[in-house]
Amino acid sequence: xxxxxxxxxxxxxxxxxxxxxxxxxxxxxxxxxxxxxxxxxxxxxxxxxxxxxxxxxxxxxxxxxxxxxxxxxxxxxxxxxxxxxxxxxxxxxxxxxxxxxxxxxxxxxxxxxxxxxxxxxxxxxxxxxxxxxxxxxxxxxxxxxxxxxxxxxxxxxxxxxxxxxxxxxxxxxxxxxxxxxxxxxxxxxxxxxxxxxxxxxxxxxxxxxxxxxxxxxxxxxxxxxxxxxxxxxxxxxxxxxxxxxxxxxxxxxxxxxxxxxxxxxxxxxxxxxxxxxxxxxxxxxxxxxxxxxxxxxxxxxxxxxxxxxxxxxxxxxxxxxxxxx
Amino acid sequence: xxxxxxxxxxxxxxxxxxxxxxxxxxxxxxxxxxxxxxxxxxxxxxxxxxxxxxxxxxxxxxxxxxxxxxxxxxxxxxxxxxxxxxxxxxxxxxxxxxxxxxxxxxxxxxxxxxxxxxxxxxxxxxxxxxxxxxxxxxxxxxxxxxxxxxxxxxxxxxxxxxxxxxxxxxxxxxxxxxxxxxxxxxxxxxxxxxxxxxxxxxxxxxxxxxxxxxxxxxxxxxxxxxxxxxxxxxxxxxxxxxxxxxxxxxxxxxxxxxxxxxxxxxxxxxxxxxxxxxxxxxxxxxxxxxxxxxxxxxxxxxxxxxxxxxxxxxxxxxxxxxxxxxxxxxxxxxxxxxxxxxxxxxxxxxxxxxx
Numbered sequence: 001x002x003x004x005x006x007x008x009x010x011x012x013x014x015x016x017x018x019x020x021x022x023x024x025x026x027x028x029x030x031x032x033x034x035x036x037x038x039x040x041x042x043x044x045x046x047x048x049x050x051x052x053x054x055x056x057x058x059x060x061x062x063x064x065x066x067x068x069x070x071x072x073x074x075x076x077x078x079x080x081x082x083x084x085x086x087x088x089x090x091x092x093x094x095x096x097x098x099x100x101x102x103x104x105x106x107x108x109x110x111x112x113x114x115x116x117x118x119x120x121x122x123x124x125x126x127x128x129x130x131x132x133x134x135x136x137x138x139x140x141x142x143x144x145x146x147x148x149x150x151x152x153x154x155x156x157x158x159x160x161x162x163x164x165x166x167x168x169x170x171x172x173x174x175x176x177x178x179x180x181x182x183x184x185x186x187x188x189x190x191x192x193x194x195x196x197x198x199x200x201x202x203x204x205x206x207x208x209x210x211x212x213x214x215x216x217x218x219x220x221x222x223x224x225x226x227x228x229x230x231x232x233x234x235x236x237x238x239x240x241x242x243x244x245x246x247x248x249x250x251x252x253x254x255x256x257x258x259x260x261x262x263x264x265x266x267x268x269x270x271x272x273x274x275x276x277x278x279x280x281x282x283x284x285x286x287x288x289x290x291x292x293x294x295x296x297x298x299x300x301x302x303x304x305x306x307x308x309x310x311x312x313x314x315x316x317x318x319x320x321x322x323x324x325x
Numbered sequence: 326x327x328x329x330x331x332x333x334x335x336x337x338x339x340x341x342x343x344x345x346x347x348x349x350x351x352x353x354x355x356x357x358x359x360x361x362x363x364x365x366x367x368x369x370x371x372x373x374x375x376x377x378x379x380x381x382x383x384x385x386x387x388x389x390x391x392x393x394x395x396x397x398x399x400x401x402x403x404x405x406x407x408x409x410x411x412x413x414x415x416x417x418x419x420x421x422x423x424x425x426x427x428x429x430x431x432x433x434x435x436x437x438x439x440x441x442x443x444x445x446x447x448x449x450x451x452x453x454x455x456x457x458x459x460x461x462x463x464x465x466x467x468x469x470x471x472x473x474x475x476x477x478x479x480x481x482x483x484x485x486x487x488x489x490x491x492x493x494x495x496x497x498x499x500x501x502x503x504x505x506x507x508x509x510x511x512x513x514x515x516x517x518x519x520x521x522x523x524x525x526x527x528x529x530x531x532x533x534x535x536x537x538x539x540x541x542x543x544x545x546x547x548x549x550x551x552x553x554x555x556x557x558x559x560x561x562x563x564x565x566x567x568x569x570x571x572x573x574x575x576x577x578x579x580x581x582x583x584x585x586x587x588x589x590x591x592x593x594x595x596x597x598x599x600x601x602x603x604x605x606x607x608x609x610x611x612x613x614x615x616x617x618x619x620x621x622x623x624x625x626x627x628x629x630x631x632x633x634x635x636x637x638x639x640x641x642x643x644x645x646x647x648x649x650x651x652x653x654x655x656x657x658x659x660x661x662x663x664x665x666x667x668x669x670x671x672x673x674x675x676x677x678x679x680x
Binding site for chain 1: 506507510511512513514515516518519520522523524526608612615616619620621622632635636638639642643646649652653656657660661664665
């Protein structure tokens with residue numbers, strides 16, 4: 001286990017280094033002058049000079065990359081002042097430190113992800129299991145067709161409809177907003193309720209389909225038939241034998257989903273104007289705020305890689321046949 | 326797929342056809358294949374190719390045929406947009422609400438339901454006063470053209486790299502495998518959002534406006550870059566197992582060149598996964614492009630685009646929600662039809678697999 005984690009962590013670091021190098025060189029090397037790009041329309045020579053100085057753009061590009069990467073580990077000194085250890089530089093747009101902004105935005109994204117995942121995992125797996133249990137019956141048909149239609153409901157389509165209906169017309173719920181969980185748990189819950197539900201519509205539909213087909217596949221397996229032949233009840237076989245096997249593909253997908261959601265649910269956050277990593281990324285891209293985009297990109301990539309490792313480690317717990325090596 | 330789960334869109338869709346393909350070599354001469362009376366002519370068995378059998382099975386699948394027609398309808402709308410425009414007598418750019426007083430009051434359609442009338446079939450766009458029907462028709466055209474281009478590019482790349490990795494193995498396989506691993510770790514929606522402007526900046530100075538064709542090219546490039554890996558990985562696996570089979574060995578012994586073996590022996594055997602995966606890929610790209618335009622980094626005004634209509638609708642929906650429904654429902658119908666079509670294609674290739 002430890003050896004597995006060590007090896008995978010090394011691999012993860014290599015992948016993150018490559019992603020950072022790729023992103024860095026495209027961002028800072030390809031456009032003729034990143035300062036001009038970041039400066040926008042009303043740009044003065046002074047502003048360009050300042051950006052040049054702050055970024056160290058007079059140095060060769062590999063040196064710049066080295067400065068950037070070593071800055072993450074050791075921190076570095078900018079014209080604005082020293083930038084402590086995980087240093088991703090300063091925003092072009094407003095001069096804030098990139099790392100602090102990311103940490104500031106992250107609780108919103110965590111809340112959105114965890115709440116949304118709780119909804120789609122329970123509802124999706126639940127309906128999927130019921131559909132598999134009642135395979136071919138009316139319940140199965142209703143759930144299957146509903147999940148087919150719901151899985152094509154884009155967030156930018158249903159989000160405004162839900163808002164218009166529940167918030168502006170019926171006035172049941174307030175405008176979605178993010179309140180710190182520690183400040184007021186009730187307000188935190190009510191403020192994120194709509195985003196959670198809307199975010200999880202497509203996921204729920206997909207998890208229903210996935211859980212159903214995975215379960216049906218498992219029920220046709222031989223160990224399940226053996227268990228039935230031994231005289232075990234259908235319920236026992238269903239929940240203790242087939243269920244466990246059907247989890248493997250679901251855990252894989254769930255890990256990937258969670259990893260990418262932690263990097264920011266852009267469309268949901270944008271639709272409900274929630275101040276998470278997704279809106280930060282979109283805003284930074286619009287402002288061509290390169291250090292910020294770079295920071296969010298690496299942060300998101302780190303989560304994807306991290307969850308890949310977690311998923312692989314989880315296999316060992318679900319399926320005793322899998323050995324980590 | 327530009328839902329929030331786009332990072333694994335490709336990952337998830339590899340599973341159905343992996344099981345589907347393992348059976349292509351015995352193309353279902355099952356009960357529905359040759360048992361029909363019309364297959365016999367004067368007591369003689371008529372041979373049928375796997376393709377013909379598949380086609381016959383597909384045509385019997387009513388849901389599949391209907392969804393195929395729906396999908397074709399959308400492509401026809403996209404293709405014939407200029408014809409529709411000239412028949413309908415309007416274009417997607419003219420601001421009718423501004424030209425004709427009385428159509429808009431305070432920026433919103435005067436008539437109920439978004440100003441739907443016999444003249445404006447789908448109503449008038451709030452504020453700008455453009456015709457919604459034309460916006461949608463041309464929007465579908467823009468999005469579908471782009472999605473088809475990305476799909477073709479991704480499929481071709483996947484075939485070349487996947488087959489090369491599987492057939493040649495060794496160092497080539499290792500190298501391609503690592504590239505795929507790396508690209509799979511990219512946060513792909515973030516990558517799309519971040520790189521469309523950056524790649525744009527390579528071609529156009531920041532103060533100039535970007536022409537639409539260049540924007541489309543950049544979208545295609547960026548999405549193709551992260552679009553091909555899952556199919557390539559799938560094809561590599563297929564080819565890896567096919568290459569050990571006797572008929573490949575026979576071809577090798579008879580002196581066929583690698584190029585010929587790949588072209589004549591391997592490719593025909595992987596047509597099925599390619600076709601099935603393509604039907605999953607294309608709707609994903611459609612929602613991805615729409616998502617990018619929704620976030621304001623895909624197509625921008627005044628180019629009519631499906632996803633850009635959602636971005637506009639986000640400004641209008643509090644006062645006039647009708648505008649949102651046309652692109653929204655059209656997209657739901659399109660995606661549902663495409664998914665059903667994909668399932669039917671898979672079933673037609675592999676009738677033994679239960680849904």
